[in-house]
Amino acid sequence: MALKGSAFIIMWHDITADADAEYNRWHTQQHMPERLDHPGFLRSRRGINRELDRQIYFTCYEGETPETFNSVEYQNSLNNPTDWTRQVAPAFRNFLRMACTVLRSGGRGVGGGLVTTRFSLPAGLSEADATTRLLPIIDALEQHDLISAVHLAAARPAVSGQATSETSLRPPMHEAPFDLVLFVETIGLPEAQAAAPAIAAAITAAGFTDQIVQPYAVAYTLERRDAQ
Numbered sequence: 663m664a665l666k667g668s669a670f671i672i673m674w675h676d677i678t679a680d681a682d683a684e685y686n687r688w689h690t691q692q693h694m695p696e697r698l699d700h701p702g703f704l705r706s707r708r709g710i711n712r713e714l715d716r717q718i719y720f721t722c723y724e725g726e727t728p729e730t731f732n733s734v735e736y737q738n739s740l741n742n743p744t745d746w747t748r749q750v751a752p753a754f755r756n757f758l759r760m761a762c763t764v765l766r767s768g769g770r771g772v773g774g775g776l777v778t779t780r781f782s783l784p785a786g787l788s789e790a791d792a793t794t795r796l797l798p799i800i801d802a803l804e805q806h807d808l809i810s811a812v813h814l815a816a817a818r819p820a821v822s823g824q825a826t827s828e829t830s831l832r833p834p835m836h837e838a839p840f841d842l843v844l845f846v847e848t849i850g851l852p853e854a855q856a857a858a859p860a861i862a863a864a865i866t867a868a869g870f871t872d873q874i875v876q877p878y879a880v881a882y883t884l885e886r887r888d889a890q
Contacts, residue, residue, distance in 0.1 A: 664767040665813055666704035667726040671822060672778070672815075672843060673759045674717040674876065681753030688750045689721075690882055697723055698886040700739065702730030705885045709776055709878030711851065716756050720778065720878045722845070728821050731761050740826035751831035758837035761822035762815035765793050765842075766800060769811020772883065773847030775854035777861055779875040780840035787869075789816050792842060799864045803846055809857065811847040842870070851879035 677685045694706050702725050709720035725731055743751065783792055796814060803812045817840055829835075846861060848854040854877035862875045 669728040673721040675757040676755040678753040702726040707883040766814040771810040773810040775848040775851040780843040781870040783841040808853040813845040
């Protein structure tokens, strides 16, 4: 199905081996519920793929608008991390976090797997022209039997790039930025892994050459309390 709002914050990262179990407990029991209690946060999901060489974790928080991620309540949370957050955050590695505006979103349900591919705009190509160029690929993906939804979004680093108390707990972020992300939901991880090469080839053929393509299993999904 379509994403619930017009924006999201998306993350990729690793966790040190000694903190992995604690990370999953914290993220499921405290962190996701805390975030979804903030105004405008609508749904979240966590993905995992232990077969990847790096960034085995994926997280996405769907929001009503980009302004959701600059609300007073959310900023207060970022600048007053819980004791459990203070314990877990230093274990993050290869971390990338980006607010995005949804350009296109549609589909038939919530998938058990997903593929993300993030990439830059070619020089001189606008977001609008890039969207037009990518629409035939998106339309074809949406017709695939093993794909449940496809979403295209544009990075908004000005929304998510502020330094906060929480960012100071993690190692500095050195991952390459991106302009666009295509987020493809599948029925499971094997289907995501099978679809990833074809998705990458189609995006490359459309003129976007610096992709990072990563498949994940959806490990946990949560909606805000009033939607449960």
